[in-house]
Amino acid sequence: MTVVCWMPKLVLQKKSSSPLDILYDKYDIYNQRKEDNMERLLQRVSTAEAVVNYFKQQIAEGKLHKGDQLPCEKELQQELGISRFALREGLARLRALGIISIAPGKGAVINGDVNPVSLANVFFPLRAGNDPKYIDDLFVARNLIEIECSAMAATNWEQLQLDEMDELLDQLHEALGDSTRYAKLDYRFHHLIVRMANNIFLDKIHELLHSQLQELILQTVRERQHRVLSLQWHQKIAAAIRQRDGETARERMRGHLRACRDAYCAPVHKHGEAGEG
Numbered sequence: 001m002t003v004v005c006w007m008p009k010l011v012l013q014k015k016s017s018s019p020l021d022i023l024y025d026k027y028d029i030y031n032q033r034k035e036d037n038m039e040r041l042l043q044r045v046s047t048a049e050a051v052v053n054y055f056k057q058q059i060a061e062g063k064l065h066k067g068d069q070l071p072c073e074k075e076l077q078q079e080l081g082i083s084r085f086a087l088r089e090g091l092a093r094l095r096a097l098g099i100i101s102i103a104p105g106k107g108a109v110i111n112g113d114v115n116p117v118s119l120a121n122v123f124f125p126l127r128a129g130n131d132p133k134y135i136d137d138l139f140v141a142r143n144l145i146e147i148e149c150s151a152m153a154a155t156n157w158e159q160l161q162l163d164e165m166d167e168l169l170d171q172l173h174e175a176l177g178d179s180t181r182y183a184k185l186d187y188r189f190h191h192l193i194v195r196m197a198n199n200i201f202l203d204k205i206h207e208l209l210h211s212q213l214q215e216l217i218l219q220t221v222r223e224r225q226h227r228v229l230s231l232q233w234h235q236k237i238a239a240a241i242r243q244r245d246g247e248t249a250r251e252r253m254r255g256h257l258r259a260c261r262d263a264y265c266a267p268v269h270k271h272g273e274a275g276e277g
């Protein structure tokens with residue numbers, strides 16, 4: 001059900017003062033200031049959307065925190081003055097956005113972290129039409145994130161992360177005969193470096209690009225010779241990070257990603273190796 005910004009039940013009749021009343025009133029005031037034309041004033045906002053905006057506002061104002069459990073549906077209905085259907089639709093949208101998690105028998109809980117799964121398809125429409133600019137822009141985005149993160153990782157790494165990096169290098173060596181497995185490990189190695197940079201925004205942006213980067217990496221390690229070269233670059237980058245040499249780590253990552261671009265553009269030769277087409 002869709003209603004105008006002031007809900008007849010909640011605002012016009014002024015029979016209640018639920019949190020959504022206040023939220024709709026704010027929309028009214030904003031719209032009145034923005035445009036005097038009545039037709040423009042009646043911007044339509046669904047009840048479910050108002051529920052989403054309400055809880056986002058509660059989080060922004062510090063009234064809800066990570067791990068907080070929301071009241072049961074009956075209490076929320078009474079508090080917000082809306083139907084069960086509208087409430088469930090609003091909660092479903094919050095869950096799709098990754099703002100809350102809903103567990104059977106436990107209700108809804110405020111998340112404290114971004115859920116990449118909920119955003120996995122954000123960039124999918126960009127792939128439509130096989131526009132060459134898609135690949136160009138993806139390489140540029142990867143360079144901007146990973147090159148600088150390599151330098152930051154050299155300053156911020158922790159011993160457990162360094163141990164994980166060494167383990168990944170061993171696994172990459174073992175996977176040289178399997179392009180699919182190597183590509184998966186390759187992404188994990190690069191994402192580990194981003195995590196070592198210790199910047200939550202860069203970490204989540206890189207994680208958000210997982211499916212795009214995974215597909216891109218697979219295309220750059222189709223040939224065994226490219227996987228061997230990739231591993232050599234990984235070992236050089238890891239050595240610079242371990243020595244806390246940020247400038248060298250940055251330049252080696254730059255060289256590695258340049259080689260990845262060359263490998264992507266190289267022709268494919270069939271070898272019949274495991275994991276290769």
